[in-house]
Amino acid sequence: MSQIENTTLLVIGGGPGGYVAAIRAGQLGIPTVLVEREQLGGTCLNIGCIPSKALIHAAEEFDKTLQYAETSPLGIRVRAPEIDIERTVAWKDGIVQKLTRGVGALLKKHGVKVVQGDAHVIDGKTVDVTSNANGERVRIHCEHLLLAAGSEPTALPSMPFGGKVVSSTEALSPKTLPKRLVVVGAGYIGLELGTVYRKLGVDVTVVEALDRILPAYDAELVKPVADALTRKGVGVLLGHKVLGLSADGHAVRVQDREGVEKTLPADQVLVAVGRRPRTQGWGLESLQLDRNGAALRIDDQCRTSMRDVWAIGDLAGEPMLAHLAMAQGEMVAELIAGKARRFVPAAIPAVCFTDPEIVTAGMSPADAQAAGLDCLSASFPFAANGRAMTLEATDGFVRVVARRDNHLIVGWQAVGRGVSELAAAFSQSMEMGARLEDIGGTIHAHPTLGEAVQEAALRALGHALHI
């Protein structure tokens, strides 16, 4: 042991949970050390949210030019476009680099000490860090230990990662494009990346064990996405279990519910069947913290079962979302600084960046019913929205769910091109306790997709203006 350090707060993990906690702690004057073994920014900035959205944008632009090369009602004509995937990936890496460097600069600005290396928990107040650069070990003592080690992709026992079987991490940095890609899992990661590859010209088949894609969302919301996948020529095989690679390794063997087997030729297989909290391999077991399934159990202040040991983000389980991790991280820093906080958001928005996109906040009509609430709900279709027409984006709708007795809004859902940007309006309205009349009575700029938000509220009140 070459060095011993002391700090008030020690954060393990420099993802959106850990780095936001450290920045806020720095702002509040708490001596803070953050340990990260890979790149600052974690899954989100390096191999998750940001790179996937960059590739989604690139694929969409390429797909548009392909459509223009055929025929365009807009009168645009282009010659046969091509994609230089190396350059696309380099562009995406440039964005990642800019953001991760930005995180480093923010941590420095707020006086956070960043230690690059592998953290190994000794006890609730002691962590050893082995430097990546020279193998040297530092022992760090802390008053508060914040666990923000994130999650990792779940492997299929019948088809472990390696060779042509890849996770989202490798799929986000292709050196060349495969001719045929099989995606296992029709959750949002599988569908976002499957759509990217299809738009870049790859022959894509998605295999899902359940009877529907995007099982976390209701059927009405998912339908426009399913229809778009069909239009784009993405094969979707529902109710099929993956058995493994064929003997020659050139295909994926799948089986339907009746036990009938078939093979799907594949040059690459993307396994996107979920992520699990990263709880192993770094001494966490020694703390014997209470678990909630595979995740760490936390209370509404992100406290674990051990005093002054906190956990946030993916390590604490579903929903695994970057903005949730950030909000938890900010709160923990404030609690350590002595502020009174609890984590009781009215809504945690979630976006699925498929084409079209899905955004949800709060309860769906079915959730409200299951919770025993008497609710009314109403939708407004983008087919009746002028801005949607000018964007050639009339597929989809905005839906509101509100209590029948006092019209308090308890949920929003939307599906359509660009609806991710409605997430802010949805969660703000819920955090502020808005009623249908508040949204219906707010002047929304024309022509915008947001007018569908106002119209959905008006429709729930029985007097939509444009339908």
Ligand SMILES: Cc1cc2nc3c(=O)[nH]c(=O)nc-3n(C[C@H](O)[C@H](O)[C@H](O)COP(=O)(O)OP(=O)(O)OC[C@H]3O[C@@H](n4cnc5c(N)ncnc54)[C@H](O)[C@@H]3O)c2cc1C
């Ligand atoms: C392809 C993909 C797309 C996604 N898209 C979205 C999206 O659009 N929106 C959204 O909200 N979420 C998205 N997510 C999920 C999002 O990335 C995670 O919810 C978020 O990154 C969780 O943040 P975190 O801080 O908990 O953990 P992470 O971001 O996983 O960070 C944990 C960090 O801890 C480090 N670490 C772990 N163990 C140790 C150790 N022993 N020593 C030192 N360092 C350690 C890791 O290297 C990592 O950098 C996506 C995920 C993937 C994979």
